[in-house]
Amino acid sequence: MERYLSEKGKLREVLPHYEYRPMQLKMAKKVKHALDKEKILVVEAPTGTGKTIAYLLASIEAKKKTVISTGTKNLQEQLIFKEIPLIKKSLFPNLKVALMKGRVNYLCLRRWKNFIKNPTFDWDDKASVFSSIEKWVTKTETGDRSELIEMPEDYPIWWHISSKSELCFGLKCPYFKECFITKMRQIAASSDIIVVNHHLFFADLSLKGVASAAVIPSYEAIIFDEAHQIEKIAADFFGFMVGANRIYDLLNDIKQKLSKNKRKDWENNLSGIERSIKYFFSLFPITEEKYRLKNELITDDVKDTTNNLFNQLDQLSARLHKEKDDEEWVFLEQRTKLIKEELEYILFVQDDEYVKWVEPVGENVIFHASPIDVSLQLRQNLYSKEIPIIFTSGTLSVNGSFSYFKKSLGLDPDIDEVMLDTPFDYKKNCLLYLPKEAPEPSSDEFILFLIKEIKELLTLSKGRAFVLFTSIKNMKEVYHVIRDQFSFPIYIQGEMPKTALLDRFRKEVSSSLFATFSFWEGVDVPGESLSCVIIDKLPFEVPTDPVIEAKIEKIKNDGGNPFFEFQIPRAVLELKQGIGRLLRTKNDKGVVAILDVRLRMRGYGKIFIGSFPSFPITIEKKDIENFFNRLG
Numbered sequence: 001m002e003r004y005l006s007e008k009g010k011l012r013e014v015l016p017h018y019e020y021r022p023m024q025l026k027m028a029k030k031v032k033h034a035l036d037k038e039k040i041l042v043v044e045a046p047t048g049t050g051k052t053i054a055y056l057l058a059s060i061e062a063k064k065k066t067v068i069s070t071g072t073k074n075l076q077e078q079l080i081f082k083e084i085p086l087i088k089k090s091l092f093p094n095l096k097v098a099l100m101k102g103r104v105n106y107l108c109l110r111r112w113k114n115f116i117k118n119p120t121f122d123w124d125d126k127a128s129v130f131s132s133i134e135k136w137v138t139k140t141e142t143g144d145r146s147e148l149i150e151m152p153e154d155y156p157i158w159w160h161i162s163s164k165s166e167l168c169f170g171l172k173c174p175y176f177k178e179c180f181i182t183k184m185r186q187i188a189a190s191s192d193i194i195v196v197n198h199h200l201f202f203a204d205l206s207l208k209g210v211a212s213a214a215v216i217p218s219y220e221a222i223i224f225d226e227a228h229q230i231e232k233i234a235a236d237f238f239g240f241m242v243g244a245n246r247i248y249d250l251l252n253d254i255k256q257k258l259s260k261n262k263r264k265d266w267e268n269n270l271s272g273i274e275r276s277i278k279y280f281f282s283l284f285p286i287t288e289e290k291y292r293l294k295n296e297l298i299t300d301d302v303k304d305t306t307n308n309l310f311n312q313l314d315q316l317s318a319r320l321h322k323e324k325d326d327e328e329w330v331f332l333e334q335r336t337k338l339i340k341e342e343l344e345y346i347l348f349v350q351d352d353e354y355v356k357w358v359e360p361v362g363e364n365v366i367f368h369a370s371p372i373d374v375s376l377q378l379r380q381n382l383y384s385k386e387i388p389i390i391f392t393s394g395t396l397s398v399n400g401s402f403s404y405f406k407k408s409l410g411l412d413p414d415i416d417e418v419m420l421d422t423p424f425d426y427k428k429n430c431l432l433y434l435p436k437e438a439p440e441p442s443s444d445e446f447i448l449f450l451i452k453e454i455k456e457l458l459t460l461s462k463g464r465a466f467v468l469f470t471s472i473k474n475m476k477e478v479y480h481v482i483r484d485q486f487s488f489p490i491y492i493q494g495e496m497p498k499t500a501l502l503d504r505f506r507k508e509v510s511s512s513l514f515a516t517f518s519f520w521e522g523v524d525v526p527g528e529s530l531s532c533v534i535i536d537k538l539p540f541e542v543p544t545d546p547v548i549e550a551k552i553e554k555i556k557n558d559g560g561n562p563f564f565e566f567q568i569p570r571a572v573l574e575l576k577q578g579i580g581r582l583l584r585t586k587n588d589k590g591v592v593a594i595l596d597v598r599l600r601m602r603g604y605g606k607i608f609i610g611s612f613p614s615f616p617i618t619i620e621k622k623d624i625e626n627f628f629n630r631l632g
């Protein structure tokens, strides 16, 4: 890898601004070695290491068809629009790269043709967008919704015409040849590198329905970037989910398939199911938070209604089975059976490896079964492929160890690992402020303390602050009190779309931005606009969340200590993400303020601090003032 990335390497020759980075070279060598030797490797590569170029070059040199899976859209765009074109242009003009977005981004021709036979929606406000779609369908070559600029993000009809793996007929689809997913797959099949996101990757890996509905063609190596997100995403896809909409979608597809005269014969069965669903879903409470599906919720009424619903679904399957004129009936029958099986499993099957829970959505609920530990599924479906796998991210280690990360993904503790040094000078360019005295975050006084501290910090930083909260409630309370007390604007998450909000924050240097968890990672604001990161408290996950609660119980039952083995490591990784928003380039400078007294006062605070980059720590505001004065 030296010939590309060393001090006198090719990248320096071809790119005038390229800067030699020893950690980048180290990573490229390690990745290349793992790819050559068909190994699994874990690499923590802090911001500024240049990890994307490192693994791209390693994969090209290893001559292995590689899938690169990313967690955020930001990184995917960085790869597709910046790093890969740069490498192609300067070094490998013949490199073939394919981008595969999640299925739902693409039009499904079969669903579209079905939909236009009988379009059902409110024409008044949707007609103009719909006619744009009709025109677009005749000329698009990709079927990618991003070409439809006039279509709003939440346009409801897209739900009925986009591609979904569970609704895909794969090889048996009459439109298989013209299908946009097929075309995308063909391009990917002839590419050297395929860029996907974790959602698409795990959707494919966990396909329960039609195997030929898989999108990603065969590959020889995988690189997971932003690998810290994998545990949660894999759990979603290796689980089950049944909501009323899934059943209504099935019934609508059946109705669309039926000819007019046949409809009458089916009327009783279909409307009976609709009535049962309505009643069945009304038996579960609509609460603000998700809740465990405990035995006491399975009342006699639930049992009777479910029995009735299952009988109706069996009758429906039998009817569908009799229809022979085309393959579509077979898929409708399979979907009906799968819904019944999954609902039966979620409601009635005792399985200690899964947590069953209920998610209230609007007037309805969705039933979930999530694996408590994804190790088994990953071993069976991913590691069994016996191909090289690279896990990388800026945040994988806790207090200098990868133990938590490896254990959470079922990796052998002896798997090779590399922890790269940060290229940033945290000692010189950064200051960590922890308040001298503060109330406990659980106390009533905490919010008043937050208001006072954040006000003082914003005064010292003259705005230019990114304020990250662990709850919407805290964010709103602080915002409402202090928003009018400064001459610079303070923006808040939700007042406009995320990209527009970040654009404003970036451009208006003295502005500040208040946000919660969806902004803790993937936000890249280099330069003066983001000179201060303020974090309200340690980001421990809510222990009453059904999945978190089940994980805690499991560790306890296995004789472990969930606080140290699970809750602290997760909070550390989240906090490292938040802190990582501050220094994005070598020239960035600034202050991180964490307003949680537990960091200094509790023994476990050392684990957090031991996981941070080594920057100077202060408990004096005077030091912050001096720091900003030095910056000028």
Ligand code: SF4
Pocket: 107, 108, 109, 110, 111, 163, 164, 167, 168, 169, 170, 171, 173, 174, 175, 176, 179, 180, 181, 182
């Ligand atoms: S192959 Fe699947 S995605 Fe493509 S048109 Fe058919 S059903 Fe839709």
